Amino acid sequence: MRYLLVAFGLLAGAAHAEGGADPDWPCIQRKQPHLSLGQMWTGPAPDDAVRELARKPELAALADRLEQRRLPLPQAEAEIADYAKSADNQHLTALMLAIFDRIEPHRAALMDGIARYGRKQVDLAARIEGHRHEMARLEAIDPPDFDAIDAQEQKLDWDMRIFQDRQQALTYVCETPVILEQRVFALGRAIAAGLK
Amino acid sequence: MIDRIALSTLALLVAASPAAANRVFVSNERGNDVTVLDSETLEVIGTYPVGARPRGITISPDGKELYVCASDDDLVRVFDPETMQETHTLPSGPDPELFVLHPSGNPLYIANEDDNLVTVVDTKTHKMLAEIPVGVEPEGMGISPDGKVVINTSETTNMAHFINSETFEIFANVLVDSRPRFAQFNDQGSKLYVSSEIGGSVSVIDPATQAITKKITFQIPGVLPEAIQPVGVRVTRDGSRVFVALGPANRVAVIDGATDEVLDYLLVGQRVWQMGFTPDDKFLFTTNGNSNDVSVIDVAAMKVVKSVPVGQQPWGVVVAPN
Numbered sequence: 375m376r377y378l379l380v381a382f383g384l385l386a387g388a389a390h391a392e393g394g395a396d397p398d399w400p401c402i403q404r405k406q407p408h409l410s411l412g413q414m415w416t417g418p419a420p421d422d423a424v425r426e427l428a429r430k431p432e433l434a435a436l437a438d439r440l441e442q443r444r445l446p447l448p449q450a451e452a453e454i455a456d457y458a459k460s461a462d463n464q465h466l467t468a469l470m471l472a473i474f475d476r477i478e479p480h481r482a483a484l485m486d487g488i489a490r491y492g493r494k495q496v497d498l499a500a501r502i503e504g505h506r507h508e509m510a511r512l513e514a515i516d517p518p519d520f521d522a523i524d525a526q527e528q529k530l531d532w533d534m535r536i537f538q539d540r541q542q543a544l545t546y547v548c549e550t551p552v553i554l555e556q557r558v559f560a561l562g563r564a565i566a567a568g569l570k
Numbered sequence: 571m572i573d574r575i576a577l578s579t580l581a582l583l584v585a586a587s588p589a590a591a592n593r594v595f596v597s598n599e600r601g602n603d604v605t606v607l608d609s610e611t612l613e614v615i616g617t618y619p620v621g622a623r624p625r626g627i628t629i630s631p632d633g634k635e636l637y638v639c640a641s642d643d644d645l646v647r648v649f650d651p652e653t654m655q656e657t658h659t660l661p662s663g664p665d666p667e668l669f670v671l672h673p674s675g676n677p678l679y680i681a682n683e684d685d686n687l688v689t690v691v692d693t694k695t696h697k698m699l700a701e702i703p704v705g706v707e708p709e710g711m712g713i714s715p716d717g718k719v720v721i722n723t724s725e726t727t728n729m730a731h732f733i734n735s736e737t738f739e740i741f742a743n744v745l746v747d748s749r750p751r752f753a754q755f756n757d758q759g760s761k762l763y764v765s766s767e768i769g770g771s772v773s774v775i776d777p778a779t780q781a782i783t784k785k786i787t788f789q790i791p792g793v794l795p796e797a798i799q800p801v802g803v804r805v806t807r808d809g810s811r812v813f814v815a816l817g818p819a820n821r822v823a824v825i826d827g828a829t830d831e832v833l834d835y836l837l838v839g840q841r842v843w844q845m846g847f848t849p850d851d852k853f854l855f856t857t858n859g860n861s862n863d864v865s866v867i868d869v870a871a872m873k874v875v876k877s878v879p880v881g882q883q884p885w886g887v888v889v890a891p892n
Binding site: 404406408409410411412413414415416419552555556559560563 | 790791792793794796797799818819820837839840860861877
Protein backbone atom coordinates (compact mmCIF):
# COMPACT_ATOMS: atom_id res chain seq x y z
CA MET A 375 0.00 0.00 0.00
CA ARG A 376 2.86 2.33 0.69
CA TYR A 377 3.93 2.50 -2.95
CA LEU A 378 0.42 3.42 -3.93
CA LEU A 379 0.60 6.35 -1.57
CA VAL A 380 3.90 7.31 -3.14
CA ALA A 381 2.26 7.21 -6.55
CA PHE A 382 -0.53 9.44 -5.28
CA GLY A 383 2.09 11.72 -3.85
CA LEU A 384 3.75 12.00 -7.24
CA LEU A 385 0.50 12.86 -8.92
CA ALA A 386 -0.38 15.45 -6.31
CA GLY A 387 3.18 16.76 -6.29
CA ALA A 388 3.19 17.35 -10.04
CA ALA A 389 -0.02 19.34 -9.88
CA HIS A 390 1.16 21.24 -6.82
CA ALA A 391 4.56 22.08 -8.29
CA GLU A 392 2.98 24.02 -11.10
CA GLY A 393 0.64 26.03 -8.95
CA GLY A 394 -2.30 23.68 -9.31
CA ALA A 395 -3.88 25.83 -12.01
CA ASP A 396 -5.38 22.76 -13.68
CA PRO A 397 -6.06 19.76 -11.42
CA ASP A 398 -6.45 17.53 -14.50
CA TRP A 399 -2.94 18.17 -15.69
CA PRO A 400 -0.65 15.33 -14.52
CA CYS A 401 2.70 16.57 -15.88
CA ILE A 402 5.54 18.38 -14.17
CA GLN A 403 5.82 20.58 -17.27
CA ARG A 404 3.68 23.66 -17.13
CA LYS A 405 0.47 23.23 -19.18
CA GLN A 406 0.55 25.35 -22.29
CA PRO A 407 -2.51 24.30 -24.34
CA HIS A 408 -1.44 26.02 -27.57
CA LEU A 409 1.72 27.22 -29.23
CA SER A 410 1.86 30.48 -31.10
CA LEU A 411 3.89 31.22 -34.21
CA GLY A 412 5.59 34.19 -32.54
CA GLN A 413 7.26 31.84 -30.05
CA MET A 414 9.24 30.34 -32.92
CA TRP A 415 9.44 33.01 -35.53
CA THR A 416 10.50 36.65 -35.82
CA GLY A 417 10.43 36.72 -39.63
CA PRO A 418 7.68 38.46 -41.62
CA ALA A 419 4.15 38.04 -40.23
CA PRO A 420 2.12 35.80 -42.54
CA ASP A 421 -0.45 37.68 -44.66
CA ASP A 422 -3.18 36.28 -46.94
CA ALA A 423 -0.75 35.80 -49.83
CA VAL A 424 1.55 33.75 -47.58
CA ARG A 425 -1.36 31.68 -46.28
CA GLU A 426 -2.40 30.99 -49.88
CA LEU A 427 1.16 30.00 -50.77
CA ALA A 428 1.37 27.64 -47.78
CA ARG A 429 -1.48 25.60 -49.25
CA LYS A 430 0.23 25.11 -52.65
CA PRO A 431 0.99 21.40 -53.24
CA GLU A 432 4.74 21.82 -53.66
CA LEU A 433 5.16 23.69 -50.39
CA ALA A 434 2.67 21.49 -48.55
CA ALA A 435 4.59 18.38 -49.64
CA LEU A 436 7.85 19.84 -48.37
CA ALA A 437 6.23 20.78 -45.04
CA ASP A 438 4.78 17.28 -44.76
CA ARG A 439 8.21 15.73 -45.16
CA LEU A 440 10.05 18.14 -42.84
CA GLU A 441 7.49 17.85 -40.08
CA GLN A 442 7.87 14.08 -39.71
CA ARG A 443 10.03 13.17 -36.72
CA ARG A 444 11.44 10.18 -38.57
CA LEU A 445 13.34 12.62 -40.81
CA PRO A 446 16.49 13.35 -38.76
CA LEU A 447 16.89 17.02 -37.88
CA PRO A 448 20.27 17.55 -39.59
CA GLN A 449 18.77 16.19 -42.82
CA ALA A 450 15.72 18.45 -42.45
CA GLU A 451 18.01 21.42 -41.89
CA ALA A 452 19.98 20.55 -45.01
CA GLU A 453 16.77 20.35 -47.07
CA ILE A 454 15.68 23.74 -45.72
CA ALA A 455 19.06 25.29 -46.53
CA ASP A 456 18.73 23.89 -50.03
CA TYR A 457 15.22 25.25 -50.45
CA ALA A 458 16.28 28.65 -49.06
CA LYS A 459 18.81 29.10 -51.87
CA SER A 460 16.08 29.83 -54.38
CA ALA A 461 13.20 30.83 -52.09
CA ASP A 462 12.28 34.42 -51.25
CA ASN A 463 11.11 35.56 -47.80
CA GLN A 464 7.48 35.06 -48.74
CA HIS A 465 8.07 31.40 -49.59
CA LEU A 466 10.16 30.83 -46.46
CA THR A 467 7.44 32.38 -44.28
CA ALA A 468 4.88 30.17 -46.02
CA LEU A 469 7.01 27.11 -45.31
CA MET A 470 7.25 28.07 -41.63
CA LEU A 471 3.49 28.61 -41.47
CA ALA A 472 2.80 25.27 -43.19
CA ILE A 473 5.02 23.41 -40.71
CA PHE A 474 3.54 25.24 -37.73
CA ASP A 475 -0.01 24.52 -38.91
CA ARG A 476 0.82 20.83 -39.04
CA ILE A 477 2.60 20.45 -35.71
CA GLU A 478 0.43 22.74 -33.55
CA PRO A 479 -2.94 20.89 -33.96
CA HIS A 480 -1.12 17.59 -33.46
CA ARG A 481 0.38 18.89 -30.24
CA ALA A 482 -2.92 20.43 -29.06
CA ALA A 483 -4.68 17.08 -29.54
CA LEU A 484 -1.89 15.42 -27.59
CA MET A 485 -2.34 17.91 -24.74
CA ASP A 486 -6.04 17.01 -24.54
CA GLY A 487 -5.09 13.35 -24.53
CA ILE A 488 -2.70 13.85 -21.62
CA ALA A 489 -5.39 15.65 -19.63
CA ARG A 490 -7.74 12.69 -20.24
CA TYR A 491 -4.96 10.34 -19.15
CA GLY A 492 -4.59 12.36 -15.96
CA ARG A 493 -8.34 12.26 -15.26
CA LYS A 494 -8.38 8.48 -15.78
CA GLN A 495 -5.62 8.09 -13.23
CA VAL A 496 -7.58 10.16 -10.71
CA ASP A 497 -10.66 7.98 -11.34
CA LEU A 498 -8.62 4.82 -11.00
CA ALA A 499 -7.12 6.06 -7.76
CA ALA A 500 -10.65 6.60 -6.40
CA ARG A 501 -11.61 3.08 -7.45
CA ILE A 502 -8.55 1.63 -5.71
CA GLU A 503 -9.52 3.52 -2.57
CA GLY A 504 -12.98 1.89 -2.84
CA HIS A 505 -11.42 -1.60 -3.17
CA ARG A 506 -9.34 -0.91 -0.09
CA HIS A 507 -12.37 0.03 2.00
CA GLU A 508 -14.16 -3.09 0.79
CA MET A 509 -11.14 -5.21 1.77
CA ALA A 510 -11.14 -3.71 5.25
CA ARG A 511 -14.87 -4.37 5.57
CA LEU A 512 -14.51 -8.03 4.47
CA GLU A 513 -11.58 -8.63 6.78
CA ALA A 514 -13.58 -7.29 9.74
CA ILE A 515 -16.38 -9.81 9.28
CA ASP A 516 -16.28 -12.77 11.67
CA PRO A 517 -16.04 -15.50 10.49
CA PRO A 518 -14.11 -14.21 7.43
CA ASP A 519 -15.26 -15.18 3.94
CA PHE A 520 -11.86 -16.04 2.46
CA ASP A 521 -13.15 -16.48 -1.09
CA ALA A 522 -14.62 -12.98 -1.06
CA ILE A 523 -11.38 -11.57 0.40
CA ASP A 524 -9.29 -13.31 -2.29
CA ALA A 525 -11.53 -12.01 -5.05
CA GLN A 526 -11.34 -8.50 -3.66
CA GLU A 527 -7.60 -8.69 -3.29
CA GLN A 528 -7.27 -9.68 -6.92
CA LYS A 529 -9.30 -6.67 -8.04
CA LEU A 530 -7.14 -4.41 -5.90
CA ASP A 531 -3.87 -5.88 -7.20
CA TRP A 532 -4.99 -5.59 -10.79
CA ASP A 533 -6.06 -1.95 -10.57
CA MET A 534 -2.93 -1.04 -8.70
CA ARG A 535 -0.79 -2.62 -11.37
CA ILE A 536 -2.56 -0.66 -14.10
CA PHE A 537 -2.22 2.53 -12.07
CA GLN A 538 1.52 2.05 -11.56
CA ASP A 539 2.23 1.11 -15.17
CA ARG A 540 0.42 4.20 -16.38
CA GLN A 541 2.20 6.32 -13.82
CA GLN A 542 5.56 5.09 -15.07
CA ALA A 543 4.57 5.86 -18.67
CA LEU A 544 3.62 9.38 -17.63
CA THR A 545 7.18 10.71 -17.82
CA TYR A 546 7.40 9.71 -21.45
CA VAL A 547 3.84 10.85 -22.25
CA CYS A 548 4.55 14.28 -20.76
CA GLU A 549 7.76 14.61 -22.81
CA THR A 550 5.98 14.22 -26.15
CA PRO A 551 4.60 17.77 -26.47
CA VAL A 552 8.07 19.08 -25.59
CA ILE A 553 9.61 16.98 -28.36
CA LEU A 554 7.13 18.46 -30.86
CA GLU A 555 7.90 21.98 -29.63
CA GLN A 556 11.60 21.33 -30.05
CA ARG A 557 11.02 20.10 -33.60
CA VAL A 558 9.02 23.12 -34.75
CA PHE A 559 11.45 25.51 -33.04
CA ALA A 560 14.51 23.91 -34.63
CA LEU A 561 12.88 23.94 -38.08
CA GLY A 562 11.90 27.59 -37.54
CA ARG A 563 15.47 28.49 -36.68
CA ALA A 564 16.72 26.78 -39.84
CA ILE A 565 14.13 28.58 -42.00
CA ALA A 566 14.87 31.95 -40.37
CA ALA A 567 18.57 31.46 -41.17
CA GLY A 568 17.62 31.49 -44.87
CA LEU A 569 15.72 34.82 -44.73
CA LYS A 570 17.17 37.43 -47.08
CA MET B 571 55.60 62.88 -34.38
CA ILE B 572 57.21 59.75 -32.96
CA ASP B 573 55.07 60.13 -29.90
CA ARG B 574 52.00 60.27 -32.04
CA ILE B 575 52.99 57.17 -33.94
CA ALA B 576 53.75 55.37 -30.71
CA LEU B 577 50.45 56.45 -29.32
CA SER B 578 48.45 55.36 -32.34
CA THR B 579 50.34 52.05 -32.43
CA LEU B 580 49.42 51.58 -28.79
CA ALA B 581 45.80 52.41 -29.53
CA LEU B 582 45.83 49.92 -32.38
CA LEU B 583 47.31 47.25 -30.13
CA VAL B 584 44.71 47.87 -27.47
CA ALA B 585 41.94 47.75 -30.04
CA ALA B 586 43.28 44.61 -31.65
CA SER B 587 43.89 42.66 -28.48
CA PRO B 588 40.81 40.61 -27.65
CA ALA B 589 38.88 41.24 -24.46
CA ALA B 590 39.91 38.91 -21.66
CA ALA B 591 38.28 35.52 -22.08
CA ASN B 592 36.21 34.42 -19.14
CA ARG B 593 34.83 31.05 -18.28
CA VAL B 594 31.06 30.71 -18.49
CA PHE B 595 29.44 28.10 -16.23
CA VAL B 596 26.03 26.67 -17.17
CA SER B 597 24.14 24.33 -14.80
CA ASN B 598 22.21 21.61 -16.63
CA GLU B 599 19.22 20.66 -14.49
CA ARG B 600 18.59 17.31 -16.12
CA GLY B 601 22.12 16.54 -17.23
CA ASN B 602 23.33 16.77 -13.60
CA ASP B 603 26.40 18.60 -14.86
CA VAL B 604 27.91 21.98 -15.65
CA THR B 605 28.99 22.99 -19.14
CA VAL B 606 31.95 25.37 -19.22
CA LEU B 607 32.27 27.77 -22.17
CA ASP B 608 34.90 30.28 -23.24
CA SER B 609 33.29 33.74 -23.37
CA GLU B 610 35.50 34.85 -26.24
CA THR B 611 35.53 31.87 -28.63
CA LEU B 612 32.08 30.67 -27.41
CA GLU B 613 33.42 27.12 -27.61
CA VAL B 614 32.60 24.46 -25.04
CA ILE B 615 35.66 23.80 -22.84
CA GLY B 616 34.16 20.80 -21.05
CA THR B 617 31.26 19.25 -19.17
CA TYR B 618 31.62 18.21 -15.53
CA PRO B 619 29.31 16.25 -13.16
CA VAL B 620 28.14 18.38 -10.21
CA GLY B 621 25.48 16.35 -8.35
CA ALA B 622 21.73 15.85 -8.60
CA ARG B 623 19.59 18.49 -10.31
CA PRO B 624 21.88 21.52 -10.37
CA ARG B 625 19.97 24.79 -10.65
CA GLY B 626 21.20 28.01 -9.00
CA ILE B 627 24.87 28.75 -9.75
CA THR B 628 27.14 31.60 -8.67
CA ILE B 629 30.80 32.40 -8.21
CA SER B 630 32.81 34.21 -5.50
CA PRO B 631 33.95 37.79 -6.27
CA ASP B 632 37.58 36.60 -6.41
CA GLY B 633 36.63 33.86 -8.89
CA LYS B 634 38.05 31.10 -6.68
CA GLU B 635 34.88 29.26 -5.64
CA LEU B 636 31.96 28.14 -7.79
CA TYR B 637 28.73 27.44 -5.89
CA VAL B 638 26.04 25.12 -7.27
CA CYS B 639 22.61 24.37 -5.74
CA ALA B 640 22.39 20.58 -6.04
CA SER B 641 18.64 20.65 -5.47
CA ASP B 642 18.04 16.90 -5.16
CA ASP B 643 21.12 16.39 -2.96
CA ASP B 644 19.77 19.03 -0.56
CA LEU B 645 23.07 20.86 -0.39
CA VAL B 646 25.29 23.39 -2.11
CA ARG B 647 28.36 21.94 -3.76
CA VAL B 648 31.48 24.07 -4.08
CA PHE B 649 33.96 23.62 -6.94
CA ASP B 650 37.35 24.95 -7.93
CA PRO B 651 36.37 26.77 -11.16
CA GLU B 652 39.74 26.00 -12.77
CA THR B 653 39.72 22.23 -12.28
CA MET B 654 35.97 21.74 -11.69
CA GLN B 655 36.88 19.44 -8.79
CA GLU B 656 34.56 19.57 -5.80
CA THR B 657 36.33 21.10 -2.80
CA HIS B 658 33.56 20.91 -0.18
CA THR B 659 29.82 21.24 0.37
CA LEU B 660 27.73 23.74 2.30
CA PRO B 661 24.59 22.96 4.29
CA SER B 662 21.64 24.46 2.48
CA GLY B 663 18.42 23.07 3.89
CA PRO B 664 16.13 20.98 1.69
CA ASP B 665 15.72 21.57 -2.06
CA PRO B 666 17.90 24.64 -2.58
CA GLU B 667 16.95 26.31 -5.85
CA LEU B 668 18.37 29.81 -5.93
CA PHE B 669 20.79 31.75 -3.76
CA VAL B 670 22.61 35.04 -3.63
CA LEU B 671 26.10 35.78 -2.43
CA HIS B 672 26.88 38.85 -0.30
CA PRO B 673 28.90 41.33 -2.44
CA SER B 674 31.90 40.68 -0.14
CA GLY B 675 31.69 36.96 -0.93
CA ASN B 676 30.33 35.98 2.49
CA PRO B 677 27.73 34.84 3.54
CA LEU B 678 25.51 32.97 1.10
CA TYR B 679 21.71 33.35 1.34
CA ILE B 680 19.81 30.29 0.09
CA ALA B 681 16.09 29.88 -0.66
CA ASN B 682 14.63 26.53 0.47
CA GLU B 683 11.50 25.95 -1.55
CA ASP B 684 10.20 23.06 0.56
CA ASP B 685 10.34 24.40 4.10
CA ASN B 686 9.66 28.13 3.74
CA LEU B 687 13.08 29.21 4.99
CA VAL B 688 16.03 31.22 3.79
CA THR B 689 19.24 29.60 5.03
CA VAL B 690 22.29 31.78 5.68
CA VAL B 691 25.65 30.01 5.40
CA ASP B 692 29.14 31.28 6.19
CA THR B 693 31.26 30.51 3.10
CA LYS B 694 34.51 30.53 5.13
CA THR B 695 33.58 28.32 8.11
CA HIS B 696 30.97 26.35 6.09
CA LYS B 697 28.57 26.70 9.02
CA MET B 698 24.93 27.66 9.00
CA LEU B 699 24.46 31.11 10.54
CA ALA B 700 20.68 31.42 10.53
CA GLU B 701 17.39 30.16 9.17
CA ILE B 702 14.93 32.92 8.36
CA PRO B 703 11.22 32.02 8.14
CA VAL B 704 9.68 33.61 5.04
CA GLY B 705 6.56 33.09 2.89
CA VAL B 706 5.40 29.89 1.23
CA GLU B 707 7.73 28.47 -1.45
CA PRO B 708 10.64 30.89 -1.27
CA GLU B 709 12.41 31.19 -4.57
CA GLY B 710 14.01 34.41 -5.85
CA MET B 711 16.96 35.91 -3.96
CA GLY B 712 18.50 39.35 -4.40
CA ILE B 713 20.88 41.56 -2.44
CA SER B 714 21.37 45.32 -2.46
CA PRO B 715 24.72 46.54 -3.83
CA ASP B 716 25.74 47.74 -0.34
CA GLY B 717 24.97 44.27 1.02
CA LYS B 718 22.55 45.56 3.65
CA VAL B 719 19.25 44.26 2.30
CA VAL B 720 18.47 40.73 1.17
CA ILE B 721 15.32 40.14 -0.86
CA ASN B 722 13.46 36.87 -0.97
CA THR B 723 10.39 36.26 -3.10
CA SER B 724 7.85 33.63 -2.09
CA GLU B 725 6.00 31.99 -4.95
CA THR B 726 2.74 31.23 -3.18
CA THR B 727 2.56 34.19 -0.81
CA ASN B 728 3.32 36.47 -3.79
CA MET B 729 5.56 38.75 -1.80
CA ALA B 730 9.01 40.24 -1.91
CA HIS B 731 10.38 40.08 1.64
CA PHE B 732 12.95 42.73 2.63
CA ILE B 733 15.42 41.16 5.07
CA ASN B 734 18.07 42.96 7.12
CA SER B 735 21.24 41.09 6.09
CA GLU B 736 22.81 41.40 9.58
CA THR B 737 19.91 40.86 12.00
CA PHE B 738 18.20 38.41 9.60
CA GLU B 739 14.85 40.05 10.32
CA ILE B 740 12.16 40.86 7.78
CA PHE B 741 11.45 44.60 7.92
CA ALA B 742 9.10 44.98 4.94
CA ASN B 743 6.88 42.93 2.64
CA VAL B 744 5.76 44.02 -0.80
CA LEU B 745 2.85 42.28 -2.51
CA VAL B 746 3.62 41.66 -6.19
CA ASP B 747 1.92 39.76 -9.01
CA SER B 748 1.42 36.00 -8.98
CA ARG B 749 4.39 33.67 -8.55
CA PRO B 750 7.39 35.96 -8.10
CA ARG B 751 10.52 34.21 -9.34
CA PHE B 752 13.49 36.54 -9.24
CA ALA B 753 14.71 39.71 -7.53
CA GLN B 754 17.45 41.94 -8.90
CA PHE B 755 18.75 45.35 -7.78
CA ASN B 756 20.47 47.72 -10.16
CA ASP B 757 24.07 48.52 -9.15
CA GLN B 758 23.04 52.04 -8.20
CA GLY B 759 20.68 50.60 -5.58
CA SER B 760 17.90 52.86 -6.83
CA LYS B 761 15.64 50.16 -8.28
CA LEU B 762 14.66 46.62 -7.42
CA TYR B 763 13.13 44.46 -10.15
CA VAL B 764 10.90 41.51 -9.18
CA SER B 765 9.60 39.21 -11.93
CA SER B 766 6.22 37.44 -11.64
CA GLU B 767 5.98 34.28 -13.71
CA ILE B 768 2.20 33.80 -13.75
CA GLY B 769 1.35 37.49 -13.35
CA GLY B 770 3.43 38.08 -16.46
CA SER B 771 4.93 41.30 -15.10
CA VAL B 772 8.04 42.84 -13.58
CA SER B 773 7.46 45.10 -10.57
CA VAL B 774 9.88 48.01 -10.25
CA ILE B 775 10.28 48.80 -6.56
CA ASP B 776 11.92 51.81 -4.91
CA PRO B 777 14.12 50.14 -2.27
CA ALA B 778 14.06 53.23 -0.03
CA THR B 779 10.28 53.37 0.34
CA GLN B 780 9.47 49.78 -0.70
CA ALA B 781 6.80 51.20 -3.01
CA ILE B 782 6.08 49.78 -6.45
CA THR B 783 6.81 52.62 -8.84
CA LYS B 784 5.96 50.78 -12.05
CA LYS B 785 4.70 47.46 -13.33
CA ILE B 786 6.27 46.44 -16.61
CA THR B 787 4.08 44.19 -18.75
CA PHE B 788 4.87 42.47 -22.02
CA GLN B 789 3.00 42.12 -25.29
CA ILE B 790 4.64 40.27 -28.15
CA PRO B 791 2.90 40.18 -31.54
CA GLY B 792 2.00 36.61 -32.48
CA VAL B 793 2.64 35.19 -29.00
CA LEU B 794 -0.21 34.05 -26.73
CA PRO B 795 -0.16 35.96 -23.41
CA GLU B 796 0.04 32.75 -21.31
CA ALA B 797 3.37 31.91 -22.95
CA ILE B 798 4.89 35.10 -21.54
CA GLN B 799 6.33 34.10 -18.17
CA PRO B 800 9.00 36.45 -16.80
CA VAL B 801 11.73 34.68 -14.82
CA GLY B 802 15.40 35.78 -14.81
CA VAL B 803 16.29 39.49 -14.63
CA ARG B 804 19.69 41.13 -15.17
CA VAL B 805 20.72 44.79 -15.25
CA THR B 806 23.78 46.30 -16.91
CA ARG B 807 26.29 47.84 -14.51
CA ASP B 808 25.34 51.39 -15.51
CA GLY B 809 21.66 50.58 -14.92
CA SER B 810 20.67 51.63 -18.44
CA ARG B 811 19.45 48.28 -19.75
CA VAL B 812 17.35 45.62 -18.04
CA PHE B 813 17.00 42.15 -19.57
CA VAL B 814 14.09 39.89 -18.63
CA ALA B 815 13.89 36.22 -19.65
CA LEU B 816 10.31 35.40 -20.68
CA GLY B 817 10.31 31.59 -20.33
CA PRO B 818 8.25 29.73 -22.96
CA ALA B 819 7.80 32.92 -25.02
CA ASN B 820 11.39 32.11 -26.02
CA ARG B 821 12.21 35.82 -25.85
CA VAL B 822 14.30 38.14 -23.77
CA ALA B 823 12.78 41.59 -23.24
CA VAL B 824 15.14 44.55 -23.31
CA ILE B 825 14.01 47.42 -21.08
CA ASP B 826 15.25 50.98 -20.78
CA GLY B 827 16.50 51.24 -17.19
CA ALA B 828 15.61 54.94 -16.97
CA THR B 829 12.07 54.93 -18.37
CA ASP B 830 11.13 51.27 -17.60
CA GLU B 831 9.82 50.96 -21.19
CA VAL B 832 10.32 47.80 -23.25
CA LEU B 833 12.64 48.51 -26.18
CA ASP B 834 12.71 45.14 -27.91
CA TYR B 835 12.09 41.40 -27.66
CA LEU B 836 14.92 39.12 -28.76
CA LEU B 837 14.17 35.57 -29.91
CA VAL B 838 16.63 33.28 -28.11
CA GLY B 839 15.95 29.57 -27.40
CA GLN B 840 13.13 27.57 -25.89
CA ARG B 841 12.06 28.19 -22.29
CA VAL B 842 14.62 30.88 -21.57
CA TRP B 843 15.24 30.88 -17.83
CA GLN B 844 18.28 32.63 -16.35
CA MET B 845 20.97 34.96 -17.66
CA GLY B 846 24.50 36.15 -16.91
CA PHE B 847 26.68 39.04 -18.17
CA THR B 848 30.37 38.98 -18.94
CA PRO B 849 32.18 41.31 -16.47
CA ASP B 850 32.51 44.01 -19.18
CA ASP B 851 28.74 43.77 -19.97
CA LYS B 852 29.62 43.05 -23.58
CA PHE B 853 27.73 39.75 -23.77
CA LEU B 854 24.72 38.31 -22.00
CA PHE B 855 24.30 34.53 -21.89
CA THR B 856 20.81 33.03 -21.61
CA THR B 857 19.96 29.44 -20.63
CA ASN B 858 17.31 27.85 -22.86
CA GLY B 859 15.92 24.82 -20.99
CA ASN B 860 13.98 23.16 -23.81
CA SER B 861 16.27 23.76 -26.78
CA ASN B 862 19.24 22.67 -24.62
CA ASP B 863 21.38 25.60 -25.64
CA VAL B 864 22.74 28.95 -24.53
CA SER B 865 22.10 32.10 -26.56
CA VAL B 866 24.70 34.83 -26.63
CA ILE B 867 23.37 38.40 -26.82
CA ASP B 868 25.54 41.31 -27.93
CA VAL B 869 24.39 43.78 -25.27
CA ALA B 870 25.24 47.04 -27.06
CA ALA B 871 23.78 45.90 -30.39
CA MET B 872 20.79 44.18 -28.71
CA LYS B 873 21.25 41.24 -31.09
CA VAL B 874 21.51 37.49 -30.60
CA VAL B 875 24.88 36.58 -32.08
CA LYS B 876 25.05 32.84 -31.46
CA SER B 877 23.42 29.78 -29.92
CA VAL B 878 25.70 27.21 -28.35
CA PRO B 879 24.45 23.67 -27.55
CA VAL B 880 25.12 22.72 -23.91
CA GLY B 881 23.82 19.88 -21.66
CA GLN B 882 20.32 18.65 -20.88
CA GLN B 883 17.94 21.36 -19.65
CA PRO B 884 20.27 24.28 -18.95
CA TRP B 885 18.99 26.28 -15.94
CA GLY B 886 21.48 28.77 -14.49
CA VAL B 887 24.55 30.60 -15.77
CA VAL B 888 27.37 32.60 -14.25
CA VAL B 889 30.47 34.14 -15.83
CA ALA B 890 33.79 34.14 -13.95
CA PRO B 891 34.84 37.67 -12.89
CA ASN B 892 38.43 37.13 -14.02
